[in-house]
Amino acid sequence: MPLLELGGLVARYGAAEVLKDLSLVVEEGEIVALLGSNGAGKSTTLRAISGLVPNVAGRLDFAGRSLIGMKPEAIVRLGVAHVPEGRRVFPGLTVRENILLGGSNRRGAGRRVLERETDEMLAFFPDLKRLEHALGWTLSGGQLQMVAVARGMMAKPRLLLLDEPSLGLAPLVVQQVFRIIAEIRQRGTTVLLVEQNAHMALSVADRGYVLETGSLLVSGKPAELWSNPDVRAAYLGGKTVAAAVG
């Protein structure tokens, strides 16, 4: 049984059908990349999985259990953590407090356990320890991304949804972020990764799916995707190719 299975998934915002008949699977222990140009429905896919899109139909199973109709609070308790686009670090809370709250989905874990795990998380991510007491709004893009990922990991998720972790980051920081993603998988967490930066995403992913206007264009292993002319066509003129080539 796959960890995550989407079958014929349809998602609507009002009258607009953003996902049409999307099917994909993520097996336990994989890193799967979700690629596609702007507006292809990548973020909506993640938002549908974590319960942020109210109007969803079709099959959406996590560990054999349907997530359709469940609230975000309940879905994260099952072990699906979502690090959304834009990082969404609480601006008025410190780095430590932001990370600490990442454990809010674990009802059994008391304050002492969460504080100890926050210490571990601060030690695991480069630079975060010295920023422990800095407020969210004072951080740089790279620092925000680290806090957002650390906060997501505090949920002890089985599946981590990462939306555009490289967006707006300097190349060196992007490499750091992707090293951490690889390490997160080493530690046993499955990752579903949405990226514009196809080059970086496919360098860590086991498999990739390419979306086009709400449905699946093609899927496969990184090497297969790179050699697929449709994929190249879908990306031609996009900033990803420019970034990857240039």
Place this chain on the structure above:
Amino acid sequence: MSLVPQLLFTGFGIGAIYALVALGFVLLIRAASVVNFAQGEFSMLGAYAMVVLSGLLGVPYWVALPVAVLVMAGFGVLFAGATYWPLRHRGQLPVIISTIGASIFLANTVLALYGPSPEVLPGLFDTPGFEVGGVFMDSQYVAIMVTAAAMLLLQFLIFEKTLLGKKLQATSQDKEMASLLGIPVALMVLITFAYSAALGGLAGILVAPVLFVSVGMGTIISLKAFAANIIGGFGNIPGAILGGLALGIVETFGAAYVSVPYKDALAFGLLLLFLLIRPQGLFGEKIAEKA
């Protein structure tokens, strides 16, 4: 006669009331994006709850006080269910209008039950007060200031030291993200409503011996809390407290040196002055449209 320290004392006392109400007002803006025009009615209802409990039912004052505050906390949840919950996905304006409606409904319900003549509530202490260095310390004003300071300290401890406080702050800063972390957002918003109503009710009970208990007391308190908020910087917590104190002091000095009937006009004059010269308030940032 040391008039200035005396006026400062009284100004701080009345300002502390405005600060408490403004605080409840700000918390709702931050946690639920609700601009609650019935905030003053929380104070009016709190005072009437005391009138019923201690006057009508004969419950001892010191028992009635915490009970009335708890009743108001429960009322805050009811209020949220009626005015906010059904409209929470419709944006801010429908909720604002709904709170205006609730304010009118609550005032008229109390008017129908109790009539227009004001009720009297006794103060917290039997002694009228004492003198320190030429300043007469009215015992009710002392009670107001001590309670307000205690509430601020309590709130600081809850918000800064407890996990619940962090969750409340997270909810007020980004509800969607809070829900993604598993924070029960609906519960956090209800807790804020309960706390805000309890705070407003407490302010109403404290100020009742000074202002009398009347249906109209809610309106004037609402306006002052709103003004305190603008002066302090809209949605800013320390700003609301300072804004409330500033209003209390300005109107007390105005009543003493200019004219008693004009004291409210002077308080709102301060509001107008801020709107003209520093519309972002004491602590507010310049409001920029988000891209």
